[in-house]
Amino acid sequence: MLSNIGNTLLFLNILLGISIIYLSLQNLKNSKILISKKIYHICLFQSTFILICFFTLVSAFIISDFSIINVYENSHSLKPFFYKFSGTWGNHEGSLLLWVIILTIFSFLFLLYNKHHPKNYRIYSLIIQNVLILGFLFFLFFNSNPFSKVLPIPKEGLGLNPILQDPALAIHPPLLYIGFVGSSIYFSAAIASLLTNYSGKLFAQSIKNWVLISWSFQTLGILAGSVWAYYELGWGGFWFWDPVENASLLPWFAMSALLHSLIVLEKRNLLYFWVIVLCLLTFILSVTGTFLVRSGILNSVHTFANDPSRGVYILVFLSLMIFASVLLFFNKFKNTSYNLNSNSKETFILINNWFMIFYLITVLLGTVYPIFTEVLTDHKVSVGPPFYNTVIIPIVILFLLFMSVGPQIQWIKNKFYNLNLFFKILIGSIFINFSIVYLFKGYSLLSNFIIISAVFLVISSLVDLYKSYKKIKENYSRILSHLSFGFLILFIGLNYNFSIEKDFNLKLGEKKNFENYSVEFKDLRLEDFKNYKAVIGEFKIYNSEKNLNQFLYPEIRIYENPSTITYEASIRSGILKDYYITMSNIDRSDYYNIKFQKKPFMIWIWISVIFISLGGFLRLYQNAKKDY
Amino acid sequence: MQKKIIKSTIILFIIFIIGVFFIGLNKNSIYDTKNLVGQKIANVQLEHFSENRIITEVDLKKNNFTLINFWSSWCSPCRKEHPMLLKLNKEKNLQLLGVNFKDKKINALKFLRDLGDPYNVLARDELGKHSINFGIYGIPESILINKDLVIIKKFIGPISQDDYRYIKNIVRK
Numbered sequence: 001m002l003s004n005i006g007n008t009l010l011f012l013n014i015l016l017g018i019s020i021i022y023l024s025l026q027n028l029k030n031s032k033i034l035i036s037k038k039i040y041h042i043c044l045f046q047s048t049f050i051l052i053c054f055f056t057l058v059s060a061f062i063i064s065d066f067s068i069i070n071v072y073e074n075s076h077s078l079k080p081f082f083y084k085f086s087g088t089w090g091n092h093e094g095s096l097l098l099w100v101i102i103l104t105i106f107s108f109l110f111l112l113y114n115k116h117h118p119k120n121y122r123i124y125s126l127i128i129q130n131v132l133i134l135g136f137l138f139f140l141f142f143n144s145n146p147f148s149k150v151l152p153i154p155k156e157g158l159g160l161n162p163i164l165q166d167p168a169l170a171i172h173p174p175l176l177y178i179g180f181v182g183s184s185i186y187f188s189a190a191i192a193s194l195l196t197n198y199s200g201k202l203f204a205q206s207i208k209n210w211v212l213i214s215w216s217f218q219t220l221g222i223l224a225g226s227v228w229a230y231y232e233l234g235w236g237g238f239w240f241w242d243p244v245e246n247a248s249l250l251p252w253f254a255m256s257a258l259l260h261s262l263i264v265l266e267k268r269n270l271l272y273f274w275v276i277v278l279c280l281l282t283f284i285l286s287v288t289g290t291f292l293v294r295s296g297i298l299n300s301v302h303t304f305a306n307d308p309s310r311g312v313y314i315l316v317f318l319s320l321m322i323f324a325s326v327l328l329f330f331n332k333f334k335n336t337s338y339n340l341n342s343n344s345k346e347t348f349i350l351i352n353n354w355f356m357i358f359y360l361i362t363v364l365l366g367t368v369y370p371i372f373t374e375v376l377t378d379h380k381v382s383v384g385p386p387f388y389n390t391v392i393i394p395i396v397i398l399f400l401l402f403m404s405v406g407p408q409i410q411w412i413k414n415k416f417y418n419l420n421l422f423f424k425i426l427i428g429s430i431f432i433n434f435s436i437v438y439l440f441k442g443y444s445l446l447s448n449f450i451i452i453s454a455v456f457l458v459i460s461s462l463v464d465l466y467k468s469y470k471k472i473k474e475n476y477s478r479i480l481s482h483l484s485f486g487f488l489i490l491f492i493g494l495n496y497n498f499s500i501e502k503d504f505n506l507k508l509g510e511k512k513n514f515e516n517y518s519v520e521f522k523d524l525r526l527e528d529f530k531n532y533k534a535v536i537g538e539f540k541i542y543n544s545e546k547n548l549n550q551f552l553y554p555e556i557r558i559y560e561n562p563s564t565i566t567y568e569a570s571i572r573s574g575i576l577k578d579y580y581i582t583m584s585n586i587d588r589s590d591y592y593n594i595k596f597q598k599k600p601f602m603i604w605i606w607i608s609v610i611f612i613s614l615g616g617f618l619r620l621y622q623n624a625k626k627d628y
Numbered sequence: 629m630q631k632k633i634i635k636s637t638i639i640l641f642i643i644f645i646i647g648v649f650f651i652g653l654n655k656n657s658i659y660d661t662k663n664l665v666g667q668k669i670a671n672v673q674l675e676h677f678s679e680n681r682i683i684t685e686v687d688l689k690k691n692n693f694t695l696i697n698f699w700s701s702w703c704s705p706c707r708k709e710h711p712m713l714l715k716l717n718k719e720k721n722l723q724l725l726g727v728n729f730k731d732k733k734i735n736a737l738k739f740l741r742d743l744g745d746p747y748n749v750l751a752r753d754e755l756g757k758h759s760i761n762f763g764i765y766g767i768p769e770s771i772l773i774n775k776d777l778v779i780i781k782k783f784i785g786p787i788s789q790d791d792y793r794y795i796k797n798i799v800r801k
Contacts, residue, residue, distance in 0.1 A: 297652045311653045319646050326642065330635045368645075371652045 002060045006147035009053035016046040017134045024123045043108045050104045058088050069150040076157040086170030093146035102181040103133045110185050124192030166232045172224035179218025180251045180286035187283035190276045194332045204266035215255045216616030223609040241388045243298045246367040247289030254282040257356035260349045280325045287318050341413045348406035355399045400453035404460035429455035450493040457486030481615025488608035491601040500598040505591040516545040532559040537583045554583040578602040669777045674751035683751050691723035697770045700731040701739035706768045709786035713746035721799045723748040730756045
């Protein structure tokens with residue numbers, strides 16, 4: 001029943017997509033200045049239908065309709081309501097439906113909110129966007145149909161993979177998708193802009209809010225994924241350079257570069273073709289990421305179960321997209337020469353872009369390198385954190401310094417009257433760095449530089465904040481994001497340097513001492529929960545310096561549906577530090593393997609990222625206020 | 629002119645990347661066990677558990693069907709599936725090849741003494757390296773093959789009552 005409703009709605013959406021393209025082409029021919037009302041209506045229907053379609057799938061999950069394969073494979077009647085709901089997008093088909101929803105809704109909203117831009121530009125954007133929508137709808141309908149039936153109807157579902165049953169992960173896909181699927185709209189707009197020669201300042205204004213939306217959500221989405229990895233995977237870190245994580249980071253780099261160069265286009269009418277390249281690149285990278293994750297070409301912790309035909313479909317679609325945009329781009333490309341003064345805001349923004357592109361290429365190389373070696377030399381390699389850390393970290397120092405100076409530079413030509421100020425800030429940062437090192441005791445040259453440059457950015461942003469407060473200029477959003485970025489790197493640096501990590505085996509009743517801490521294995525008990533059994537350990541952490549006791553309860557969970565064992569870390573988050581314990585059983589022994597970690601400033605890493613993205617939302621709010 | 633060179637370089641580069649992706653997609657990854665069914669097993673080389681010899685394809689062709697079962701004495705689900713294996717041992721058209729996975733010899737022998745020995749041939753994979761070639765993630769896992777060494781089905785986790793019936797049906801056909 002629900003399966004039929006869902007399929008009908010999907011099919012209706014295909015028809016609507018085709019009719020939008022047809023009507024839009026008709027509309028291009030006539031000489032009216034306005035877009036016909038009919039197109040608006042059909043777009044509204046399209047968005048409504050796809051939402052109803054999504055809610056059909058959601059209700060199939062909620063009422064546990066196991067006649068639908070997707071529900072059968074990914075849900076279970078005993079699963080808590082919240083995870084039944086979020087299970088809708090915790091699988092390939094469901095999340096692809098979410099893709100299409102965001103494509104469709106963004107298409108409608110872009111049409112609605114750009115009324116003062118020329119008709120042809122808007123119509124072409126709509127057509128391109130609908131071509132994308134159709135591409136994904138066909139894929140959804142014929143290859144990855146979330147409403148496929150299973151016969152005979154099973155009595156019970158197989159259950160959602162337990163490590164996906166986590167609140168952070170429930171919100172992770174929607175946030176991330178608004179980010180990188182949202183970038184489709186400026187891909188379409190960029191193509192429309194090339195086709196209609198609608199360039200420059202006005203083009204920048206028409207897409208800037210969309211870039212902001214996708215960038216802010218992408219930031220939050222990456223954060224949610226990272227929080228999930230920290231709390232759920234039990235590896236004790238927040239970023240692992242896993243291919244899937246990288247796939248979400250790549251479009252973020254492109255978006256961040258775009259966000260900045262768009263300012264130059266809007267203010268100085270420069271860099272138009274570069275902005276177009278970034279618009280196209282962002283969405284192409286998003287689809288590439290999807291390809292890498294969904295096709296099974298890469299082995300990673302969280303790739304979905306795969307089927308080679310999916311990979312082929314996405315790859316064909318991706319190739320068409322890339323070739324169409326590259327050919328069109330070269331067809332329209334004009335060599336524009338502009339003189340940039342090396343000491344101007346434009347140049348500094350371009351420097352930001354170089355850094356972003358550098359990071360992008362590094363991460364992209366690291367991610368696809370294993371595929372290349374395997375195909376070309378039949379040799380399996382894996383590129384891990386050491387590669388990324390060595391290549392990226394030293395460059396971050398330079399990046400932070402430019403980031404501190406850049407915003408203070410004036411447009412066109414700058415006079416360095418504030419050199420003196422920067423010098424003072426630098427001295428201050430070095431002083432702060434050494435007092436941190438003195439207080440915490442620990443030393444490495446690279447981390448000193450990281451901390452100095454991060455503090456430098458923080459102080460510069462604070463000075464900037466003070467100045468704007470006096471002048472009442474509206475750039476709090478930028479300052480907020482930059483300041484938080486400085487704090488982010490600072491906290492990551494501190495966290496990395498002053499973490500304690502101990503790995504040892506303990507039996508019930510035993511105690512382990514190291515530095516100022518002792519870890520005592522107090523108790524072990526078995527408990528039954530709604531959808532799993534758990535072996536829970538009780539550990540007492542004693543800090544002899546502060547004479548403080550803390551109790552942590554790591555778990556080994558045994559899930560029935562599907563039968564899986566997961567190791568749940570017990571984490572005590574504090575304002576200054578997190579304690580982190582995981583326990584795993586050792587075969588044929590009474591001993592348990594204990595991993596203890598003290599991680600300073602974890603919470604502040606999350607908070608910094610939230611504020612980075614809040615900067616984006618704040619700018620969005622300011623822009624909206626300006627427009628109306 | 630310059631524009632043309634850049635354009636063709638970029639296009640060739642993209643074609644190269646997409647080509648590599650495409651080949652990569654069609655390449656079989658050992659870790660991807662979903663596609664195992666229908667493939668042929670080749671290059672079998674397993675150490676015999678008690679005799680000083682290597683088990684090869686020849687041993688797998690001795691009966692119409694072979695169930696390769698990966699197990700260990702320390703794995704509790706293996707105990708659970710053991711009665712099913714003992715029942716399968718009675719099938720005429722089926723031989724059982726056990727692969728003792730990352731186990732100690734004494735413990736493995738005790739396990740078989742206590743619970744019964746269902747295996748026609750027993751191999752040993754002390755380091756777990758050979759099992760990876762069969763696409764084994766963890767144990768217990770079992771692979772059902774026919775005389776042509778083609779994989780008919782792979783069972784992840786313990787063999788259940790349903791799996792037992794499934795194997796029985798295929799073997800008796």
